[in-house]
Amino acid sequence: MKDELIEIENKTLKYPGIEIKIKTDAIRITSGLTVVTGPNGCGKSIFGRILERGWNLGTNRIKSPKGKLNVKIVEFNDIHSLSGCKTEYYQQRFEATMNDEIPTVENVFASHCMSKRWISLCEILNIADVNDKRLNYLSSGELRKLLVINAICNEPDLLILDNPYIGLDTPSRESLNEAIKTLTSAGMSVMLLTASPDEIPDYTSCIIPMHDMEILNPIYPTTENISNIKEHLSAMMDFEINYSTIPTDSKAHKPYCTALEMKSCNVRYGKRHIICNEWWTVKSGERWGLSGPNGCGKSVLLSLIYADNPQAYSNDITIFDRRRGSGESIWDIKDRIGYVSPEMHLYFNSAGPSLDIVARGRRSAAGNFGNIADNARQEAMQWMTLLGIGHLADRRYATLSSGEQRMILIARTLIKHPDLLILDEPLHGLDSGRKKAVIKLIDIIVKRNNMTLIYVTHYDNEMPGCIEKIKTVKRQ
Secondary structure, three states, rough: OOOOEEEEOOEEEEEEEEEEEOOOOOEEEEEEEEEEEEEOOOOOHHHHHHHHHOOOOOOOOOEEOOOOOOOOEOOOHHHHHHHOOOOHHHHHHHHHHHHHHOOOOHOOOOOHHOHHHHHHHHHHOOOOOOOOOOOHHHHHHHHHHHHHHHHHHHOOOOEEEOOOOOOOOOOHHHHHEEEEEEHHHHOOEEEEEEHHHHHOOOOEEEEEEEEEEEEEEEEEEOOOOOOHHHHHHOOOOOOOHHHHHHHOOOOOOOOOOOEEEEEEEEEOOOEEEEEEEEEEEOOOOEEEEOOOOOOOOHHHHHHHHHHOHHHHHOOOEOOOEEEEOOOHHHHHOOOOOOOOOHHHHHHHOOOOOOHHHHHHHOHHHHHHOOOOOHHHHHHHHHHHHOOOOOOOOOEHHOOOHHHHHHHHHEEEHHOOOOOOOEEEEEOOOOOOOHHHHHHHHHHHHHHHHOOEEEOOOOHHHHHOOOOOOOEEEOOO
């Protein structure tokens, strides 16, 4: 019998501007591993934040037989508060002279970096060389590992991990899974918040389903029935897109033969060699998958294409039949490329309503400024309705869940009808139903518009069927 850790007494949990209803007799969180799962926007992250710091907020009544607990939730954007130096725009991480004030991992985590546990966890998760890196230069996978390791070293009574597996390559997911199993066996209590039932570990003690801001009856799995439980939970996340209503592409496109050509490209930051002697040619209409382990430089490679990295000018790179540095502006390039990445999501900042964010995706050069035409708003609403997020049109981006934010960024990219579509881990944070629907949507659009595609994922089952070729980047 597991020890009781937390008991929630009331039937409604409150957080500023939000209520979560409890549709069961009582919620008791025990020691070991608890998993909270449900579709995007169901309230998982809010529930985690309430457990961390909302015990007596409003009418909330949460208690523990152990008294006051040290509860820590780890979210991807926690890196901003840890660094104490928020990056103003995501391209800044590629500009060496702009990062002098950004601390290294060792600067931020000095109290842990020399501990045996820190060193052991860094080795287990394959980031043993991370201490001298500036935080801006970490990949999204490295950031997630770092945040988890730091939280573990602080030894909380309950460690809540919000979508910890996304962005991790297969060996890292397996290593993190084993690390969590070891921690729970040694007495640490862990809660995972995930939109993907497939990620639920087989050693889970309790599963708490959520749907539409409601907590449903807890499930106590066994080794024999956990597979069936995962299938049942996945079925609860079914999501349909009406593919016959995909907006058409009425944009005039300038023809090109070569989307990308790199010849012996290199990227260095100080003594660190990120990209070494890379050659790559992508012709018009080709569909490429880009693979490689966490920290190998995939995002840096893509930054050379998307005109974010100044080191493109010191390399032999051709974009849309034109050599970089031959007089084109970065907006000439960006206007023809649609791009989604974990780093863009991490640093994206806009105070406007979600509809305007999507509508502004039609004009890269305008950024988040300038007037928005009525037809742009109309098409933005078409894309949002298609993706099942039309009800978020008036909501501000910062108030959305991470999965809802990702759907907004996908709509903002697709409304552009780009010549080259670059999708770097585009399904981060999406529930299982939305993942399947968006993969099919990408496949249809790319084929219909004869679009050039570069697609990055660490999950083989998330690769669209239209992918024809694979490029693998090795870690230096």
